Amino acid sequence: MKFQAPKGVSEYFPPRSSWFERVIWKLEESALAANYRLIETPIFEDTELFARGVGETTDVVSKEMYTFEDRGGRSITLRPEGTAGVIRSIIENGLDRGQLPVKVFYTGPFFRAERPQAGRYRQFFQFGIEAVGVDDPALDAEVISVAHLAFQKLGLVDYQIQINSLGDQETRSRHKEALLTFLRGRNLDQETMERAEKNPLRIFDDKRGDIQKKIEAAPLLSQFLSPTSIEKFQLVKNYLNQLQIPFAVNDRLVRGLDYYTGTTFEFVHNRLGAQSTICGGGRYDGLMETLGGQALSGIGFGLGIDRTLLALESEGVELTDRQYVDIYIIPIGETSRNLALELAVNCRRGGFVADIAFGDRGLKGSMKAADKIAAHFVLVLGDDELSSGLGRLKRMSDGEEFSVSLTSLVEELRAFTSR
Ligand code: HAM
Numbered sequence: 001m002k003f004q005a006p007k008g009v010s011e012y013f014p015p016r017s018s019w020f021e022r023v024i025w026k027l028e029e030s031a032l033a034a035n036y037r038l039i040e041t042p043i044f045e046d047t048e049l050f051a052r053g054v055g056e057t058t059d060v061v062s063k064e065m066y067t068f069e070d071r072g073g074r075s076i077t078l079r080p081e082g083t084a085g086v087i088r089s090i091i092e093n094g095l096d097r098g099q100l101p102v103k104v105f106y107t108g109p110f111f112r113a114e115r116p117q118a119g120r121y122r123q124f125f126q127f128g129i130e131a132v133g134v135d136d137p138a139l140d141a142e143v144i145s146v147a148h149l150a151f152q153k154l155g156l157v158d159y160q161i162q163i164n165s166l167g168d169q170e171t172r173s174r175h176k177e178a179l180l181t182f183l184r185g186r187n188l189d190q191e192t193m194e195r196a197e198k199n200p201l202r203i204f205d206d207k208r209g210d211i212q213k214k215i216e217a218a219p220l221l222s223q224f225l226s227p228t229s230i231e232k233f234q235l236v237k238n239y240l241n242q243l244q245i246p247f248a249v250n251d252r253l254v255r256g257l258d259y260y261t262g263t264t265f266e267f268v269h270n271r272l273g274a275q276s277t278i279c280g281g282g283r284y285d286g287l288m289e290t291l292g293g294q295a296l297s298g299i300g301f302g303l304g305i306d307r308t309l310l311a312l313e314s315e316g317v318e319l320t321d322r323q324y325v326d327i328y329i330i331p332i333g334e335t336s337r338n339l340a341l342e343l344a345v346n347c348r349r350g351g352f353v354a355d356i357a358f359g360d361r362g363l364k365g366s367m368k369a370a371d372k373i374a375a376h377f378v379l380v381l382g383d384d385e386l387s388s389g390l391g392r393l394k395r396m397s398d399g400e401e402f403s404v405s406l407t408s409l410v411e412e413l414r415a416f417t418s419r
Contacts, residue, residue, distance in 0.1 A: 008116030030150035031105035039104035053084030055258025078111035091293035100133030119275030130300035141239035164253035328375035350410035
């Protein structure tokens with residue numbers, strides 16, 4: 001029987017896994033540079049956490065969660081997103097009673113039972129940051145700048161940043177009422193209307209052309225923003241301008257999760273087709289309280305690592321393979337195998353990447369393997385080398401050979417590589 005990976009999961013194996021790893025590296029580097037620190041939360045949580053935090057009527061909660069009962073009869077859900085878990089952990093571990101804002105980042109797999117397609121998976125990878133406890137528009141700009149800088153460091157150029165303000169709770173309930181009144185007069189089909197009654201904002205996400213036409217004149221949230229919200233949003237825009245981060249205001253931008261308030265944003269890549277959002281986030285000022293904590297504000301983003309990789313590939317960005325082999329040791333015969341293992345371990349202790357020609361491939365086959373993995377140096381160990389304690393180190397870039405003492409191989413290598 002031949003097994004296949006479950007439908008719709010993203011998998012990374014060499015050589016592409018090196019690029020995946022490199023992308024994560026750069027993202028984490030960007031977060032660390034802005035003083036965000038690692039948080040590692042569980043991959044499964046209490047189902048109720050997502051129902052409350054993300055919202056019962058969202059697609060994510062109502063249709064896409066991987067929920068099961070554990071052996072103790074508790075309802076458990078594989079995390080569909082990272083923010084709810086992070087806020088739960090901040091409250092539970094009292095991080096919000098220390099220095100504010102709490103600035104954390106995370107990387108890992110997330111799960112949504114969506115219809116798989118290019119760039120949309122059932123298990124996908126996100127890198128995210130959250131800054132909790134300070135309501136300052138400069139922090140909104142910082143969060144956006146961390147994603148922008150990370151994309152720039154990776155060499156990505158062909159994307160736009162769209163931003164919007166969803167205002168405060170009051171703005172939202174006034175807008176919701178006006179929108180519902182508008183929609184009730186639009187002669188929408190029953191199913192669409194039922195969905196709108198539950199959460200009218202979702203209508204802006206509807207991809208059907210006829211629906212979009214019917215709602216062209218729908219009241220927009222931006223028309224209901226309070227003076228404070230307008231002022232804060234203006235400040236965010238000013239900061240972004242000051243940082244020379246290009247953006248466009250999109251007042252139809254709505255996000256798929258219910259916790260958002262105030263500044264929201266998406267990074268949209270121009271060459272990815274339907275699944276083009278490579279990063280999305282925003283402020284979530286009521287979330288901590290909803291989850292039983294203090295009334296503290298928060299802002300963050302989730303960045304799709306799978307889509308970022310696709311975006312880099314679509315732009316033809318050269319991602320160098322981080323894996324390299326300094327020395328490839330080829331033992332000829334059983335007795336030299338011992339020494340090969342010992343020398344490889346010594347080289348690794350000395351900070352070099354060392355590999356061995358395992359199995360019995362013969363000299364020719366092993367040299368081919370050395371070429372394939374682009375080893376910098378090759379050392380062949382036969383009877384002569386064993387008895388003399390001297391080996392010939394072959395530099396693969398120009399084929400030159402050097403006689404080296406096997407007992408001081410690490411030092412010899414160091415001299416050649418200036419490491
Ligand atoms: P989200 O917009 O649902 O936000 O997801 C963030 C990013 O994850 C998306 O922009 C996309 O790149 C990627 N993504 C989402 N679903 C999939 C999928 N099925 N396959 C591949 N990639 C996917 C959140 O999750 C929020 N927690 C972000 C946030 C953090 N907001 C504030 N803090």
